[in-house]
Amino acid sequence: MPGKRLSMRKIREVLRLKYELNRSNREIGLSCGIGSSTVSDYIQRVRNGGFTWPLPEGLSDTALEQLLFPPPTPRNSSGLLPDFHEVHKELQSRKHVTLNLLWQEYKERHPDGYQYSWYCHNYRDWAARLDVVMRHEHRAGEKMFVHYAGQTVDVIDGDTGEIHKAQIFVAVLGASNYTYAEATLSQQIEDWIGSHVRAFSFYGGVTEAVVPDNLKSGVSRVCRYEPDINPTYHALANHYQTVIIPARVRKPRDKAKAEAGVLLVERWILARLRKHTFFSLAELNQAIKGLLDILNNKPFKKLSGSRQSRFVEMDKPALRPLPATPYEMAYWKKVTVHLDYHVEVEGHYYSVPYTLVKKQLEVRYTTTSVECLYRNQRVASHLRNQSRGRHTTIREHMPPKHQKYSEWTPERFTRWAAKIGPQTRVLTETLLVQRTHPQQAYRTLLGILRLGKSYGEQRLEAACDRALQINALSYRSIESILKNGLDQKPLRNKENNSKPLQHSNIRGADYYDSTIH
Known part of the structure; x- marks a missing residue:
């Protein structure tokens, strides 16, 4: 078959239109955006493979592709040239005779002969003067x-x-x-x-x-x-x-x-x-x-x-009966799975299985739902969320190492930080509100708070105070402060340093000092 191989979703649509709606190859080609010869080739592949319709339940796209496109076997490509004079005569004088039928008869006589696409192309070149006029006869309900x-x-x-x-x-x-x-x-x-x-x-x-x-x-x-x-x-x-x-x-x-x-x-x-x-x-x-x-x-x-x-x-x-419910408007888009195993739809991020990272998916979304499909198989389904910049995550989509983070909450980190000291809690709240999604700060906070086990909670509190003053709010910055003993040294020109981030969700150290005293 010439050209780019069709997607499995389009192949399944070809089979549905042929065997469920009994449409002609030309109509199927027009509907699916492919040539009628391509439709004929796929139908022939189905017949050769001994398929039945509907396809077996659970037949994956990969399995269907292997059945339709088995490894090629070597053959002698030097088939005899068809007699296009006879082909033309048959098409003109015989009712219901098609090029596909004539080609199948030709292949029965010459198994090593030319394939269907070459047969059609060369016949049409030979019969370039043929003027086909399509009669329009509209049947009821058609x-x-x-x-x-x-x-x-x-x-x-x-x-x-x-x-x-x-x-x-x-x-x-x-x-x-x-x-x-x-x-x-x-x-x-x-x-x-x-x-x-x-x-x-x-x-x-x-x-x-x-x-x-x-x-x-x-x-x-x-x-x-x-x-x-x-x-x-x-x-x-x-x-x-x-x-x-x-x-x-x-x-x-x-x-x-x-x-x-x-x-x-x-x-x-x-x-x-x-x-x-x-x-x-x-x-x-x-x-x-x-x-x-x-x-x-x-x-x-x-x-x-x-x-x-x-x-x-x-x-x-x-007319055919209407379905039980009217069609709900759906949108389609192609997306690539981000490294955080989420895909973006209208500014919101939805999770898919982490094994699909960097894969291209098709997303079908309505006003109420979001479906993610890989090779025409649904791999994730979510309720639609209109909040921009937010994430909807299913725990089972996470890698095993990430799943343990789903047990954490911003409140749990904040309580842990408050036990160490007010500056540590301010830094924790700052990181949580700086990230678009709080979960994005979890790994950083786990690393920072666990430094208290290595260097002591008192030194970690001093390091967080210094980090807030110089606005160096990262795990590596705080680890460097502790490793080089900077938490035990006074900060130069402290009054000229940047003030810590101000935010309505950050209470500040004064709040905790007043609470303690």
Whole structure:
């Protein structure tokens, strides 16, 4: 197979679309952002490996990869050239005959012949003049076409007077032309996904496929043959058990239904609202809803019935049922595990197993949860925490040596330091508040406080006093003071030295002196 090997997550998506949703290789390729020949290659590998669907429970990505890509065996690459004249004739005259079928027959005759990718590439070079015209026949419940109107509607902020350009989302069903429209503040991923959720709810079911235009919110990288679908958009499709098939670039017939729906919405809804003033998005959507009902019930000119009646007769019975709960907006990002076995999500840090340090993970997060995945396997799950600069740590994720630190608390360190002396406690509190996360100071404090066993608590108290005066608050600085006997010598120009850190959580030595006396 040419090119870069797919991720296991994308391979599993290919298998799901093929065996669970029964989609064609071309549709799967469009949905997953790969070539149809690549899809065919993976399906063939599955067949050769004797897999069954669904895949065995617990089958890891590593095991699946080894089964799909066994070590290559040497072979003679000098297969006979295919007869492309005969190939062309078969494709033109035989119904349901495909290049994949013809290649399989060729390989049966010539086991050492050329591979599928070479076979397709060279045939297409030979048949460069072939003009393939795709006929569009929309079955009931098959496709929902989605697009944004080019026209916007002004929404005025009643408090500031600021004018927002509301975007108009349009969805059209292929068979009945039943239309849905709504206004959103942007075309960003949150509004894009939300509009799909509300469109499915409006229709009361889910189509087999969704055909979007090449919008950046849904398609990360625009390419005629291999559009890369946004992971969040893929997650939406998986939740509703449908498939995303983006319209091809510069192929207007792929999105003709959507373009026609947009034109109708602009003529029959937006044109009628041109003289209205709206002060909220809800007010605008209420007006759109009323005119949308009129549009869908408007009788056809050349056909019997209306969009509404054809929807009830054709599309509605064929739609797949909605899931038990609507899709919850999820975000995806790639992260590298830090040396402290945490990953960052929106300014907060979540732990993962320490064995994954420096590994790249995928994180899926919603307003309520954070999931960390490695090779498509969930390795950590947390409740979402909005506190920036904080850490959420699961004890089992720590290395064994670090787990013992989880038994410590700032209060425990403070009590230990107070037994040694007020200056030691001030230094301890200072280190705890200086670090973004108190646990980051634990190892340093353990080292400092244990110096009292080697040098005596009285000398450690004097060393902490000196360290505070010169603002040298580290284990190495205090150890150096004790090792060189500086704790027993007066500090030069003490009055000119930096004052210790002032903080509302640090009581200071005077507090403890007054408490003692």
